[in-house]
Amino acid sequence: MSRPVDIDAAVVAELVEEQFPRWAHLPVRAVARQGWDNRTFRLGEDLSVRLPVAESYATAVQKESRALEFLAGRLPVAVPSVVALGEPGHGYPFPWSIRRWLDGDTVDRVAGLDRVRLAVDLGGLLRVLRSLPVHAGQAAGRHSFFRGSHPSVYSDDVHAALQRLDGTVDTEICRSVWFAATSSVWESSPVWFHGDVAVGNLLVSDGGLSAMIDFGTCGVGDPACDLVMAWTYFEGDARDAFRDAAGLDAATWRRARGWALWKALVTLSGGSGPGGVDSRRVLHEVLTSPL
Structure with missing residues (x-):
């Protein structure tokens, strides 16, 4: 696997401002516990930004978006809802996504x-x-x-x-x-x-x-x-x-x-x-x- 890229809130804010300016006013903050394959940031109160840390995980962005669109409403529990797909920029080299935030622990x-x-x-x-x-x-x-x-x-x-x-x-x-x-x-x-x-x-x-x-x-x-x-x-x-x-x-x-x-x-x-x-x-x- 390629070396994981560094991702911080400043980079996420720049990506959002450039590609999705309608959300540029929302604060960006990292979630407390991060996953192994992706980094997740809160975007305001209702959205989240999910960014793969390496190329091997980046290939799943489009696939996961299609799968989630199909699975939504077909399962007895909620699944993430993708509202936008982002592109590389500001030194970040992979596609990424913005999703509705799901409450719960x-x-x-x-x-x-x-x-x-x-x-x-x-x-x-x-x-x-x-x-x-x-x-x-x-x-x-x-x-x-x-x-x-x-x-x-x-x-x-x-x-x-x-x-x-x-x-x-x-x-x-x-x-x-x-x-x-x-x-x-x-x-x-x-x-x-x-x-x-x-x-x-x-x-x-x-x-x-x-x-x-x-x-x-x-x-x-x-x-x-x-x-x-x-x-x-x-x-x-x-x-x-x-x-x-x-x-x-x-x-x-x-x-x-x-x-x-x-x-x-x-x-x-x-x-x-x-x-x-x-x-x-x-x-x-x-x-x-x-x-």
């Missing part, structure tokens, strides 16, 4: 959340997403970082991570889980997937799931990748409730477990994203909770 910031309720809500949301016509979606591939593809696309990463982690993780069980994950395929027609169902991409209001955001890796293909919260967040009764609400067959859940395993291993081995205690906890859940 991300799941990871809500204390005392009823996880069983969230599990049921999320499973139901994913069922609806899978039921929608796929003509507006893009087939899984490089644009989705191969989410929605067969997990074996990352087999080399898994084996390399296990070599680096040898002696610190149970490599035998890891290989067994990975083999099970890669021994089946999605045999039905391709369906919609979000591609990054995570606590930071789900908004909660009044204790219930109210919105799903960050559709940059969405597409159509195998929905197994959307089930990883069974190991990254849910436990016990909530995990069982998520499995029941989301549906899908045992083979798809094995592939989902493989997706969770891959991410935990490459993060722990230093190959992708931030590492730390959480990835080791996720790996423990993956290896001890097969579903």
